[in-house]
Amino acid sequence: MIIELHLLQSFPTSNLNRDDMGQPKSVTFGGAIRGRVSSQSLKRSARTLFPEVGLAEGETAKRTKRLLQQAANRLVPDGRGEAGNEDRTVVREALRQMGFGVNGATDLTEYLLFVKATAVDSLAEHCKENRERLLKDAAKREKDPKGSEKKKPDSETLKVAKTILDARRSVDIALFGRMIADNKDFNVDAASQVAHAISTHAVAVEFDFYTAVDDLKPDAEAGADMIGTVDFNAACYYRYANLDLGQLRRNLFGTVPELKAEDEDLLKRATSAWLNAFVRAVPSGKQNSMAALTQPDALLAVVRDSGAWNLANAFLNPVEGTGVMETSTRRMWEHFSELRHFYGDDGIRTVAMASLSGDLDALGVPRQERADTLPAFVGKVLGEHGG
Structure with a gap:
């Protein structure tokens, strides 16, 4: 069984994930330069939250x-x-x-x-x-x-x-896998796939020119004692990750036919921790100077028997105008609905959609697939799959 998580999250002035030049990472998609946050950065951010979302220290790795x-x-x-x-x-x-x-x-x-x-x-x-x-x-x-x-x-x-x-x-090794090039016997296939987050619209890198003054400098001396620049952008990102519950079970416990009660409990908590941590995950880059500590505005989760749909192509044509989040939310839901109609939804068990600022009535989201709060969203997604 697969759980998919699709998030739209807008960040103001930020440099969440820098390249070797200190600039926010980017990618050309649909002929336009987009902001990008690497999957490694997002996984690291999620891992640091595991102790806060139900996992004990001995259940995670280093x-x-x-x-x-x-x-x-x-x-x-x-x-x-x-x-x-x-x-x-x-x-x-x-x-x-x-x-x-x-x-x-x-x-x-x-x-x-x-x-x-x-x-x-x-x-x-x-x-x-x-x-x-x-x-x-x-x-x-x-x-x-x-x-x-x-x-x-x-x-x-x-x-x-x-x-x-x-x-x-070890939950995080089970989720994200382990590769040791010279010792393949120790490799672990990841149960969770995580995409690089990309902005739904075109972005341009800007820079902040800053100065600093020596607090003990005599009043008669003018001028700054330090000058420099910091690169940043502002973007609405589409984030995607999925979790293969069968692979997670095998990674955690091997191929045992039945799980003990404590193993069932760990499997459920691992699934819940994955979901809650990825919803809350925010990369730490330049946060002390920019504090771009936002939360996702639109959340879509799909529980299916097999397969996976990354919805990035909803933004192949970059979103334009000022209503970026509203348009991005509409495009994400419409693209999912089109895929669902064309390819069929026989294998889809659960769909949960939530939006803080969007109009779910206007989008035509069925009542039974809506969630008004994060606990309701999590409850719909997990259900018997790891609640």
């Missing part, structure tokens, strides 16, 4: 390059102080045997590893139990000219690594 340092610190007796060279050598060797490259100068892994909270303790426990062997292997490797080369783990080491990096019951 992205880090610092697995070595964290595990090595667990090897220090009574947890006092920083790990010594020998402790770091033990963990470094364990990671290398598992197939993870480690920078010898910084002790950082080659790339960010997405691991759940128990991974550090599990890795530390493995290192404690195999300390002497790992130290001998490390010394032997240092004498070998090819010792620094990465090698695929043997079957026994792979089994240990899979236990340490077990992603089951």
